[in-house]
Amino acid sequence: xxxxxxxxxxxxxxxxxxxxxxxxxxxxxxxxxxxxxxxxxxxxxxxxxxxxxxxxxxxxxxxxxxxxxxxxxxxxxxxxxxxxxxxxxxxxxxxxxxxxxxxxxxxxxxxxxxxxxxxxxxxxxxxxxxxxxxxxxxxxxxxxxxxxxxxxxxxxxxxxxxxxxxxxxxxxxxxxxxxxxxxxxxxxxxxxxxxxxxxxxxxxxxxxxxxxxxxxxxxxxxxxxxxxxxxxxxxxxxxxxxxxxxxxxxxxxxxxxxxxxxxxxxxxxxxxxxxxxxxxxxxxxxxxxxxxxxxxxxxxxxxxxxxxxxxxxxxxxxxxxxxxxxxxxxxxxxxxxxxxxxxxxxxxxxxxxxxxxxxxxxxxxxxxxxxxxxxxxxxxxxxxxxxxxxxxxxxxxxxxxxxxxxxxxxxxxxxxxxxxxxxx
Amino acid sequence: xxxxxxxxxxxxxxxxxxxxxxxxxxxxxxxxxxxxxxxxxxxxxxxxxxxxxxxxxxxxxxxxxxxxxxxxxxxxxxxxxxxxxxxxxxxxxxxxxxxxxxxxxxxxxxxxxxxxxxxxxxxxxxxxxxxxxxxxxxxxxxxxxxxxxxxxxxxxxxxxxxxxxxxxxxxxxxxxxxxxxxxxxxxxxxxxxxxxxxxxxxxxxxxxxxxxxxxxxxxxxxxxxxxxxxxxxxxxxxxxxxxxxxxxxxxxxxxxxxxxxxxxxxxxxxxxxxxxxxxxxxxxxxxxxxxxxxxxxxxxxxxxxxxxxxxxxxxxxxxxxxxxxxxxxxxxxxxxxxxxxxxxxxxxxxxxxxxxxxxxxxxxxxxxxxxxxxxxxxxxxxxxxxxxxxxxxxxxxxxxxxxxxxxxxxxxxxxxxxxxxxxx
Numbered sequence: 001x002x003x004x005x006x007x008x009x010x011x012x013x014x015x016x017x018x019x020x021x022x023x024x025x026x027x028x029x030x031x032x033x034x035x036x037x038x039x040x041x042x043x044x045x046x047x048x049x050x051x052x053x054x055x056x057x058x059x060x061x062x063x064x065x066x067x068x069x070x071x072x073x074x075x076x077x078x079x080x081x082x083x084x085x086x087x088x089x090x091x092x093x094x095x096x097x098x099x100x101x102x103x104x105x106x107x108x109x110x111x112x113x114x115x116x117x118x119x120x121x122x123x124x125x126x127x128x129x130x131x132x133x134x135x136x137x138x139x140x141x142x143x144x145x146x147x148x149x150x151x152x153x154x155x156x157x158x159x160x161x162x163x164x165x166x167x168x169x170x171x172x173x174x175x176x177x178x179x180x181x182x183x184x185x186x187x188x189x190x191x192x193x194x195x196x197x198x199x200x201x202x203x204x205x206x207x208x209x210x211x212x213x214x215x216x217x218x219x220x221x222x223x224x225x226x227x228x229x230x231x232x233x234x235x236x237x238x239x240x241x242x243x244x245x246x247x248x249x250x251x252x253x254x255x256x257x258x259x260x261x262x263x264x265x266x267x268x269x270x271x272x273x274x275x276x277x278x279x280x281x282x283x284x285x286x287x288x289x290x291x292x293x294x295x296x297x298x299x300x301x302x303x304x305x306x307x308x309x310x311x312x313x314x315x316x317x318x319x320x321x322x323x324x325x326x327x328x329x330x331x332x333x334x335x336x337x338x339x340x341x342x343x344x345x346x347x348x349x350x351x352x353x354x355x356x357x358x359x360x361x362x363x364x365x366x367x368x369x370x371x372x373x374x375x376x377x378x379x380x381x382x383x384x385x386x387x388x389x390x391x392x393x394x395x396x397x398x399x400x401x402x403x404x405x406x407x408x409x410x411x412x413x414x415x416x417x418x419x420x421x422x423x424x
Numbered sequence: 425x426x427x428x429x430x431x432x433x434x435x436x437x438x439x440x441x442x443x444x445x446x447x448x449x450x451x452x453x454x455x456x457x458x459x460x461x462x463x464x465x466x467x468x469x470x471x472x473x474x475x476x477x478x479x480x481x482x483x484x485x486x487x488x489x490x491x492x493x494x495x496x497x498x499x500x501x502x503x504x505x506x507x508x509x510x511x512x513x514x515x516x517x518x519x520x521x522x523x524x525x526x527x528x529x530x531x532x533x534x535x536x537x538x539x540x541x542x543x544x545x546x547x548x549x550x551x552x553x554x555x556x557x558x559x560x561x562x563x564x565x566x567x568x569x570x571x572x573x574x575x576x577x578x579x580x581x582x583x584x585x586x587x588x589x590x591x592x593x594x595x596x597x598x599x600x601x602x603x604x605x606x607x608x609x610x611x612x613x614x615x616x617x618x619x620x621x622x623x624x625x626x627x628x629x630x631x632x633x634x635x636x637x638x639x640x641x642x643x644x645x646x647x648x649x650x651x652x653x654x655x656x657x658x659x660x661x662x663x664x665x666x667x668x669x670x671x672x673x674x675x676x677x678x679x680x681x682x683x684x685x686x687x688x689x690x691x692x693x694x695x696x697x698x699x700x701x702x703x704x705x706x707x708x709x710x711x712x713x714x715x716x717x718x719x720x721x722x723x724x725x726x727x728x729x730x731x732x733x734x735x736x737x738x739x740x741x742x743x744x745x746x747x748x749x750x751x752x753x754x755x756x757x758x759x760x761x762x763x764x765x766x767x768x769x770x771x772x773x774x775x776x777x778x779x780x781x782x783x784x785x786x787x788x789x790x791x792x793x794x795x796x797x798x799x800x801x802x803x804x805x806x807x808x809x810x811x812x813x814x815x816x817x818x819x820x821x822x823x824x825x826x827x828x829x830x831x832x833x834x835x836x837x838x839x840x841x842x843x844x845x846x847x848x
Contacts, residue, residue: 022702023809040570057808058809085812094806114610117610118614127616130570137558145556146554147553147554148550148554149820149840150838151839151840152576154846159497167591168590186538189538191445191463191542191547193463193464200624208625214593215577282708301705341766356511375595382482383514384485385481389510396573414607422593423801424801
């Protein structure tokens with residue numbers, strides 16, 4: 001018999017139907033037993049005269065007929081006739097899938113990842129993440145950006161060699177790419193003009209904080225023929241507005257589960273843009289002490305300020321000093337044409353205009369204490385004509401975390417990698 | 425002045441317009457000079473009374489007015505007024521971007537990748553690849569598959585430890601994943617039921633052939649509640665049919681450039697499905713010798729046979745013997761519920777139903793000469809109820825190669841990695 005998804009079960013259904021999924025909960029009340037059946041689309045209450053012999057989390061197929069019950073979830077239940085166990089679950093579940101996962105520590109959630117991901121609430125984080133990936137690609141294509149896939153195995157680091165994971169590649173050493181920086185710039189120079197990439201990025205940083213992952217998914221963008229980094233900020237506001245509108249329209253259930261909401265594309269247009277100097281000034285005033293750097297406390301405070309100013313908990317900080325940005329950042333006097341986007345207290349994007357002139361780039365490499373020879377592959381791109389350009393990257397896990405208000409970015413990664421964690 | 429893309433230039437345009445791009449070719453005919461300007465949308469002829477001083481591949485902005493010229497490409501040309509050099513190119517181009525790239529060896533194409541990618545013909549390979557990525561995701565979402573992003577850093581190999589690249593991960597060793605096999609199966613078991621992933625896969629194999637890459641992009645699919653591998657073949661035919669139809673509709677220019685065409689979704693439905701034993705029998709007859717294995721020669725011959733039989737150069741070979749498939753393949757007597765898809769002479773997919781029963785899996789691991797302890801993370805997924813399931817993977821570079829008829833799979837990778845090549 002053809003399987004019916006839980007979401008498609010309605011009171012109008014007549015005769016016998018077949019559902020399949022996981023045994024979410026069993027409750028025996030003497031004469032009657034309720035078995036909650038969970039599939040990817042929802043949970044339905046099945047009703048038994050005799051309690052079926054089956055363990056929690058077993059995969060089963062249940063046949064029966066739909067009847068109305070005002071007290072059941074969704075107002076319907078399945079009067080069960082038969083149950084077939086497709087795959088039994090061992091009875092020693094190390095965590096309870098059907099309990100409130102807020103009770104679990106982050107370590108418990110991640111140590112038992114194969115089970116915690118079965119929780120409908122936790123799973124919904126990744127239904128949303130899948131949607132973000134889809135909307136991002138959809139929007140970039142609508143703006144005629146080309147998707148690229150660059151190598152993650154590189155001969156040397158684009159940022160000068162620190163924070164790289166080393167790979168044994170046959171008889172030599174290579175490194176895991178920290179970002180597709182070189183490649184996305186190269187594809188602009190090579191005539192694609194505007195590209196995006198969805199790919200893994202690796203940072204061998206020893207931080208173990210709620211905002212760091214050693215492996216993450218980067219939504220990268222690079223575009224040619226821009227004149228200032230303001231155009232990049234315009235683009236990012238448009239991208240986020242598009243994604244947020246779609247989530248509000250089609251995934252409001254997930255937002256409700258996490259008791260949160262999102263600004264609309266129209267509201268996002270009000271996102272303030274302030275210089276790094278202005279940001280420090282605002283922080284000094286609000287915190288009542290002199291602020292020299294934007295640390296996590298400062299990022300949260302600035303988002304509070306933005307919320308008061310504009311109604312959205314987001315702002316761009318631009319015009320960072322040269323020494324705070326990578327060598328490839330386009331200078332603007334002692335400052336740079338670069339920016340971060342802070343969203344709900346966290347930097348989710350870093351970007352800016354890049355140097356496209358060969359001689360200026362060589363000078364900047366030296367100024368940052370590196371040797372142009374180390375970066376000869378990189379420099380080659382600029383020897384043969386590269387248009388003015390710039391770009392940015394959005395951290396997929398960070399934006400997922402901040403949309404849903406998760407405590408740690410690790411909760412927004414299916415199988416996070418940190419200093420201590422390389423499994424499952 | 426706002427930039428006009430070459431594709432948007434028409435004879436109807438009045439007054440001065442501004443185009444920007446790369447200097448593709450310069451031809452002086454005494455009184456008049458033609459400069460071909462290339463942008464990501466096309467090439468336009470610009471006309472000069474006096475030859476502008478600029479090198480090939482420099483990035484320039486040209487202002488002028490459109491006039492008709494039957495002899496110019498597209499029937500129009502730009503009577504140029506002024507030229508601004510946005511970024512000069514060095515005059516020592518190691519390869520000619522504006523020449524027929526068929527003249528270049530594969531090594532020349534890849535050694536000078538940053539320049540060969542500027543060739544409009546080579547670039548079009550990657551416009552098409554971007555489209556394939558888009559259509560694949562679009563189709564999988566339309567079938568309610570969820571996109572996942574799994575870690576590429578794993579504690580041990582899913583196929584038993586050979587062919588893995590080792591990574592120094594802080595104070596321990598991890599490996600680059602050969603496939604998301606464990607993770608996609610886990611996400612089916614964890615209740616997403618049907619997932620896809622677009623991600624990098626790594627094979628530390630020493631082959632250096634036109635069909636191998638050490639890093640490639642894998643389009644992975646896994647789905648639950650299937651009953652046989654025939655359902656997976658049905659799905660793959662639908663996916664490819666969707667992608668091929670879209671390419672035929674919207675990217676016929678690229679197909680024309682490569683003098684090729686594609687079967688439609690209707691034609692793809694005729695793709696033959698034969699067992700491994702039948703395949704050997706057909707080959708033995710056609711090649712006039714006893715055939716024991718499907719080698720590259722055999723794969724080409726089988727596609728010729730399929731073309732004669734069904735009109736499409738594609739076929740599924742299924743029911744491989746157990747010893748030829750990984751331990752997780754669902755057995756069917758001495759055979760397995762597994763298949764390859766051969767397309768235009770090359771295996772582009774491997775897939776099958778997987779073992780979802782814990783005890784059967786432990787037995788199969790032992791039978792393949794491995795220790796269940798080595799695979800304890802993997803086994804955990806099956807301890808707590810995993811539905812019957814299966815899946816497959818399509819190699820992005822291989823399908824791009826075969827759609828366009830490229831000689832080597834390396835031509836279908838922006839920055840290919842092989843035994844000897846780790847740059848650019």
